[in-house]
Amino acid sequence: xxxxxxxxxxxxxxxxxxTRRSLLDAGLRLLEHQSLSSLGLREVTRVVxxxxxxxYRHFRDMGDLGVALVEESLGSLHGVxxxxxxxxxxxxxxxxxxxxxxxxxxxxxPTHIRFVVRERHGGVPAVRAAIGAxxxxxxxEVATALAADEVSEGWSERDMRMLxxxxxxxxVMTASAFLDAALGEGPDEASVARTARRRxxxxxxxxxxxxxx
Numbered sequence: 017x018x019x020x021x022x023x024x025x026x027x028x029x030x031x032x033x034x035t036r037r038s039l040l041d042a043g044l045r046l047l048e049h050q051s052l053s054s055l056g057l058r059e060v061t062r063v064v065x066x067x068x069x070x071x072y073r074h075f076r077d078m079g080d081l082g083v084a085l086v087e088e089s090l091g092s093l094h095g096v097x098x099x100x101x102x103x104x105x106x107x108x109x110x111x112x113x114x115x116x117x118x119x120x121x122x123x124x125x126p127t128h129i130r131f132v133v134r135e136r137h138g139g140v141p142a143v144r145a146a147i148g149a150x151x152x153x154x155x156x157e158v159a160t161a162l163a164a165d166e167v168s169e170g171w172s173e174r175d176m177r178m179l180x181x182x183x184x185x186x187x188v189m190t191a192s193a194f195l196d197a198a199l200g201e202g203p204d205e206a207s208v209a210r211t212a213r214r215r216x217x218x219x220x221x222x223x224x225x226x227x228x229x
Contacts, residue, residue, distance in 0.1 A: 036074045038064045040088065043081050044127050052082045053139035082135065082143035089128035090150040096121055097154055101161035111216040115209050118187055122194040133192045151188070155180035170227055179223065186215060 042063040046055055057071045057078055075081040100113045122129050136147045159180030162168055168176065190212040196202040203211070 032073070035064070035066060035070065039066075039071065039074055039081065040084060043078075044085055044131060047085075047131050047134075048127055051138050052078060052135055052143060057081075079140050079142040082140055083146045085128075085131055086135075086143060086146040086150060089125070089132050090147070090154075092125075093121060094153070094157070097157055101158065105165050107217075107220045111213055111220070114183075114187070114216060115190065115212045118190050118212070119194055119205065119209060122191050122198070126195060126198060129191050130195055133188065133195065136188070151184050154184045154187075158183045167224055175226070179219075182219060186212070186219065190215075 039060055042060045043055070046059060046063065055078060058068050060078075060081070061068050061071050075084065096117050100110065100117050103109060103113055132147055135143050136151075138144060155177065157180070159176040162179060162183075163171065163176050171179075190208065193202065193208040193211070194205060197205045197208050202208075
């Protein structure tokens with residue numbers, strides 16, 4: 017009676033997953049100092065120690081690798097946004113949760129956030145589109161959550177979506193400012209946090225009086 021071993025395919029799949037992970041890590045590391053449009057796949061494969069042809073077993077091109085990095089960089093942020101929105105709808109508490117969560121995420125994932133901030137308006141269309149799609153998802157999630165607040169009564173769907181986009185734009189801007197602070201560029205982290213809170217307070221004040229205009 018013969019037995020078919022499954023160890024070899026499993027080993028190959030594990031090796032494939034490790035190589036893909038290494039390519040992503042190498043790409044992200046190299047992108048700390050340059051844009052994706054200027055990065056060649058040979059640079060990435062050289063760091064990983066594989067032949068350039070091996071790259072195509074995992075990604076169609078550098079844009080495809082960039083899209084994978086977008087999914088990785090912003091995918092876990094959805095949980096953070098949901099955590100912010102799931103708490104009490106007291107504005108002061110929500111503002112504090114928002115600023116604290118952004119600061120923590122930037123500290124824990126600086127290279128991912130730097131990549132998104134740089135490539136949001138970068139030269140690779142597929143990556144710009146992927147970032148735009150993820151930010152649209154965030155805006156929709158925020159708009160849906162804020163629509164349940166009492167202060168949102170009477171708001172149109174279009175205005176709620178605009179509010180969601182405003183919050184997301186603020187989050188990206190704040191994340192970028194926290195990154196600069198970590199590099200010693202511009203205001204320090206405490207100043208960035210204060211400014212972020214005040215901007216959110218301004219948005220909150222405008223929100224309460226929006227339908228009166």
